[in-house]
Amino acid sequence: xxxxxxxxVNRNIxxxxxxxxxxxxxxxxxxxxxxxxxxxxKNDPDWMREFRLNALEVYNKLExxxxxxDISELNMDEIATYVxxxxxxxxxxxxxxxxIKNTFDKLGIPEAEKTSLAxxxxxxxxxxxxxxxxxxxxxxxxxxxxxxxxxxDYPDLVKEHFMKCVPVSDHKFVxxxxxxxxxxxxxYVPKGVKVDIPLQSYFRLNSPESGQFEHTLxxxxxxxSLHFIEGCSAPKYNKVNLHAGCVELYVKDDAYLxxxxxxxxxxxxxxxxxxxxxxxxxxxxxxxxxxFGSKISMLYPMSILNGEGAKTEYTGISFAGGxxxxxxxxxxIHNNKNTSSLVNAKSISKNGGKCTYRSLTRINESATNSKxxxxxxxxMLDDISISDTIPVNDIRTDEVEMSHEAKIGKISDKxxxxxxxxxLSEEDAKAMIxxxxxxxxxxxxxxxxxxxxxxxxxxxxEGSIG
Amino acid sequence: xxxxxxxIKDLYVNxxxxxxxxxxxxxxxxGEIHVIMGPNGSGKTTTANAILNxxxxxxxxGNIEFESEDITNLKTDEIARKxxxxxxQLPEEIPGVxxxxxxxxxxxxVTGKPVKIFEFKDEVKKYMEELNMxxxxxxxxLNVGFSGGEKKKNEILQMLVLxxxxxxxxxxxxxxxxxxxxxxxxxxxxxxxxxxxVLIITHNTKILHSLKVDFVHVLVDGKIVKTGxxxxxxxxEENGYTQFxx
Numbered sequence: 001x002x003x004x005x006x007x008x009v010n011r012n013i014x015x016x017x018x019x020x021x022x023x024x025x026x027x028x029x030x031x032x033x034x035x036x037x038x039x040x041x042k043n044d045p046d047w048m049r050e051f052r053l054n055a056l057e058v059y060n061k062l063e064x065x066x067x068x069x070d071i072s073e074l075n076m077d078e079i080a081t082y083v084x085x086x087x088x089x090x091x092x093x094x095x096x097x098x099x100i101k102n103t104f105d106k107l108g109i110p111e112a113e114k115t116s117l118a119x120x121x122x123x124x125x126x127x128x129x130x131x132x133x134x135x136x137x138x139x140x141x142x143x144x145x146x147x148x149x150x151x152x153d154y155p156d157l158v159k160e161h162f163m164k165c166v167p168v169s170d171h172k173f174v175x176x177x178x179x180x181x182x183x184x185x186x187x188y189v190p191k192g193v194k195v196d197i198p199l200q201s202y203f204r205l206n207s208p209e210s211g212q213f214e215h216t217l218x219x220x221x222x223x224x225s226l227h228f229i230e231g232c233s234a235p236k237y238n239k240v241n242l243h244a245g246c247v248e249l250y251v252k253d254d255a256y257l258x259x260x261x262x263x264x265x266x267x268x269x270x271x272x273x274x275x276x277x278x279x280x281x282x283x284x285x286x287x288x289x290x291x292f293g294s295k296i297s298m299l300y301p302m303s304i305l306n307g308e309g310a311k312t313e314y315t316g317i318s319f320a321g322g323x324x325x326x327x328x329x330x331x332x333i334h335n336n337k338n339t340s341s342l343v344n345a346k347s348i349s350k351n352g353g354k355c356t357y358r359s360l361t362r363i364n365e366s367a368t369n370s371k372x373x374x375x376x377x378x379x380m381l382d383d384i385s386i387s388d389t390i391p392v393n394d395i396r397t398d399e400v401e402m403s404h405e406a407k408i409g410k411i412s413d414k415x416x417x418x419x420x421x422x423x424l425s426e427e428d429a430k431a432m433i434x435x436x437x438x439x440x441x442x443x444x445x446x447x448x449x450x451x452x453x454x455x456x457x458x459x460x461x462e463g464s465i466g
Numbered sequence: 467x468x469x470x471x472x473x474i475k476d477l478y479v480n481x482x483x484x485x486x487x488x489x490x491x492x493x494x495x496x497g498e499i500h501v502i503m504g505p506n507g508s509g510k511t512t513t514a515n516a517i518l519n520x521x522x523x524x525x526x527x528g529n530i531e532f533e534s535e536d537i538t539n540l541k542t543d544e545i546a547r548k549x550x551x552x553x554x555q556l557p558e559e560i561p562g563v564x565x566x567x568x569x570x571x572x573x574x575x576v577t578g579k580p581v582k583i584f585e586f587k588d589e590v591k592k593y594m595e596e597l598n599m600x601x602x603x604x605x606x607x608l609n610v611g612f613s614g615g616e617k618k619k620n621e622i623l624q625m626l627v628l629x630x631x632x633x634x635x636x637x638x639x640x641x642x643x644x645x646x647x648x649x650x651x652x653x654x655x656x657x658x659x660x661x662x663x664v665l666i667i668t669h670n671t672k673i674l675h676s677l678k679v680d681f682v683h684v685l686v687d688g689k690i691v692k693t694g695x696x697x698x699x700x701x702x703e704e705n706g707y708t709q710f711x712x
Contacts, residue, residue: 414558415558417521417542420543420546421518421546421552422546422572423547423576423628426541432568433560433563435563436561436563437561437562
């Protein structure tokens, strides 16, 4: 049948480049001197400076992963790990410099803050430039601030949790993160406090040949609940950019946390992010992820179900176009009895893009009467795209209920003909099928983000002729 | 005013390198109901697909005119937007797209104007009642998990909502029980007026018991071998197709 040419992506708003203006940009590369300079620039307390230097040592000892996508093009000597924008942290958009504010305006952040969010953090390159939260949450004792402020103002909470969930020895890029981390958000929700409206942090990387290493630390105390949204984007440069953020989530007994991500990094980004949650007794951790951008992504959020009756759900979609290799998935460790995990992963690949779903499900001996259910579905839009599923199931007790289902499919010509016979163009038909495929994921997102995700899908499928 | 809606002239069509249609001629005027009957493999479904230019079927010779315009090589969606509709024998399933959203989207495309949402909902609701459809189906994914009968009724619903000038019903009656066939006939009667036309493609005569038709064409081995009125259907019901085979 006739094939419609699908154009290369029109990234419009995401691709607006601001001038690479900064207050301070560290020299490229990674040495002890550079780490010490970052630490000095950031005014770290001593323990943090030592933490960074120790992480650098670990980084130097660890090898690159020998599996997954090839990331050999990454040369740390070419990456600036710290870029401080020409502004200071503010709680009013009026105080944010015009070009930076414009960027966030176009991404719809201040507007969303007014209509549907309880608090917003906005990071530009290495530093958070805006942070604000609704008054009533402050009164209830909720803390939502940038990570640097947290290190300074809540040293005990931070010391107790910082890189304890994700230790620097986890892998090479976590060690790198530990050495050069900057920015990110800190959230503490006190016992029993229910935050009904989501908080959102948005990460924007403007500077070329640089890295973003934000650290997000969220503690949802006993019986409390929170929905946190993270958004990321960057304009496209020819040289490699690196994102090696770290997300640590503590969901205490009977608590609830939903962590939603819309990731739309530009297609020169290596996204080597690490996300982990420790889930307490009868607590619930939900991950919702839409992954559209990046040249290479290696991202496997992980839930560690430590408490009895702990639950986790992962709902994720990846969309890889030409030149993209998205190696995403989910890891879960069942450590206690009556725990459960539910995975619904989807991927779409086109124009030679590659999507891999890589997962680990471990049910330890102690996790009797636990349940795990995994479903992954892939859709390939042409014959040159690739889709793969690599699940590892490590089950160490007999008393479990486990199911795994994987489906790989293509859009059939019959379906396209059916929709075209109803007046839809071939592109409309494909976009409708893809939107429908993604619907189980997009319906989990707040409505504005579901709209954004549909727009991204439409953008990805937009034809060259109108 | 021009009465002629569709004209097929000396059409030859191949499917998978095999010659299926071998010189079809057919003229349909506004206000008429036509039936193409024929045994399995005679080329009935190919005729329907050829009108909508399904790329799986290759046109070798001949042409198709719709409202005096040559539509032989137009794309399927362009033909649909000119006012041709086809009810599928096996409607496709579209997970994650609700019947409502699908109908709205298609109506927008076919009419080229934004749908007025309240009017649209009332209209759809009215049709669904007439067709004995469960209104809960509106929010379900299109055709996913629908029974055979529900899928066919859903095709008729789409026909009513999109309101084409020519509706082609490909084996819409096959596999349906008597009650469901009555509902389908009712849908056709609701649709039919002096300015549009219906082409029913079927291999049995059941639907013709509850519907009055103007012309019956017998299609055998890729050719229309006989054309007549409703009586011809009766004759086939009694004697089968053997008399037409060579």
